[in-house]
Amino acid sequence: MKRTKLLIPGPVELDSEVLLAMARPMMGHRTPDFEEVLEECWRLLREVYQTRNEVAIITGSGTSAMEAAVASVIKEGDEVVSITGGKFGERLAEIASAFGAEVKRVDVEWGSTFAVEQVESAIAESNAVAITLTHNETSTGVLHDARAVGKLAREYDILFIADCITSVGGDDVRTDEWGIDLCITGSQKCLAAPPGLGFVAVSERAWEVITNNTRRRAYYLDLARYRKALARGTTPFTPSVTLIYGLRAALKKIEEEGLKARIERHRRLAKATREAARAMNLELFAEQHCASNTVTAIKIPPHLSDDDVRGVLKREYGILVAGGQAQLKGKIFRIGHMGNVTFADLVQVLSALELVLKKAGHQLEPGKGVAAAEKVFSG
């Protein structure tokens, strides 16, 4: 099978150290040896999360961590404010509804972000017990202001549930400073670990709510069980030992690079992508002031199809970028520049994109996109 270069917003390509770590023989999961591995993961996770809170490690996709966060604090009939504006923001609202919450939506135009006043009045007019936000909205390439929402959550004394699945480890996520009570992330995005692990960093006040919530509808995804296990240095259910090996190797790579340098790399990649897109006469989907640093959404030029861009990129150049989701299907494509992506990786897709667009009849000057990206990196 031909190797495909991945520039999608997860799962991302893994370092060979991470891949090989997963070929390591199985360990008993209730042994001191394995608990050492877990301890190291927890320590390193707290660093990327910028938190002192405990972090639940869940074997499951990112959505399992979203469900764990919501289902553990919510009970039927609770009011919840959900900021939407994309597929994943919507998902948090849907999960809250699925567990019986009355969801008050703060609808945000896809590609844009919210006004703080809009969020404040939604909270003020409700009896909400929690507010949900997707920090970096992967479906639209928008980065929302989690700090501002955290501030409101404190003022109104409600819980702040933030999906930071495509920001933790790639962009600045100050869990404690911003007051994120349930900070969710996943393994296969900016952490550059294998898919299949979800994480929730839980604040003290969230633990209190969980402990007092006797009507939670959860078992495997009941965070109270994770807390009990955390106190014993373990996980409540058999974790994916293999994925934990991979996670530890990936977190060590992050420590080596340094979180600050890593975030700076992501910001430069994002800026280079945006500048290159503009230089190719492409229109960005997200507004400039709220553009994501880990994924860039670009409009498919009029008269071109998804296949003209993504199909040809895949078939002729072996490069996979993501398409649009939900109502954006066929309208945008998305370049994931998260995890281990380097400038060299980015140049591959930008150059191939120039060729693909040119071939499809899109108006552009060859090399101009790449040059714009180079300028960001040399500047």
Added chain:
Amino acid sequence: MKRTKLLIPGPVELDSEVLLAMARPMMGHRTPDFEEVLEECWRLLREVYQTRNEVAIITGSGTSAMEAAVASVIKEGDEVVSITGGKFGERLAEIASAFGAEVKRVDVEWGSTFAVEQVESAIAESNAVAITLTHNETSTGVLHDARAVGKLAREYDILFIADCITSVGGDDVRTDEWGIDLCITGSQKCLAAPPGLGFVAVSERAWEVITNNTRRRAYYLDLARYRKALARGTTPFTPSVTLIYGLRAALKKIEEEGLKARIERHRRLAKATREAARAMNLELFAEQHCASNTVTAIKIPPHLSDDDVRGVLKREYGILVAGGQAQLKGKIFRIGHMGNVTFADLVQVLSALELVLKKAGHQLEPGKGVAAAEKVFSG
């Protein structure tokens, strides 16, 4: 770190082909290439499940699959009959309670099995919509009669939810013939795949119940979402691509060995373990007529501690066997002979066990246990 030999009831040791499959570079999960991998997994899973039903592949521990099965068909206030008799049988009952079901328990003595009449009257006296059973109870080493429960479920027209986590792939599980509507298993047991994947084979009548159950409290673990995705040849959430690579490699090994031969191997290993234990003057925990073929529970001799047996086995011989769980902690130890375990692997633990017991002052004739096991394999 010293390598430990695992003879625990999961996670089990993996073949090197399985380990190395997981070192393979990441694939996009929404691509035809990956869908081919999934297709092959589904085909091979249906074979070990002996079913024509569709099989949901969930990224999560075995318990996540238990929760998916229960939460998808149950709504608050439903009556459910749960056959207990061990930690995992109890767990199914606890999950049903967590999701608001009125659970009617058929309590079975740990180490023993149920009388069919006992189960029948529990069903007859209730308005149950479902019955739950743990087919092979890992905590006690008991194999329950799933066929008999399936028959009752059909007669009373209720759903049969069976946890076959430590039987599918190691013992005979006739999902269709026995009428198991939601047949649950996990990756890290008899399938000898890495931990982190759960499976539910879902019958047509179970799908109907799920579709009509508008009050289910689930999202990530909502089987309706898995069905929709199955129709498109994919999974509803990002699966653990790495673990799916490992699963496929493990399922291919099962196909190579042949399911019938594999089950026969497990039965011989179990018989050899039991005969050896008796020859060492050890008492088996489970009654003979309902002894498991994948895990054997043995009583720790009076005056000996868990550490005298398991601790010394681990420290001096590098062999890990499992301890007792819940009320059996310190009272039994359990040898897992599931997955890839061979006669040669079993002899290692049996011989070491003779040495360990002898040293601890237990009365036995050296070599007699191993000889009893050899007899089973030569006979």
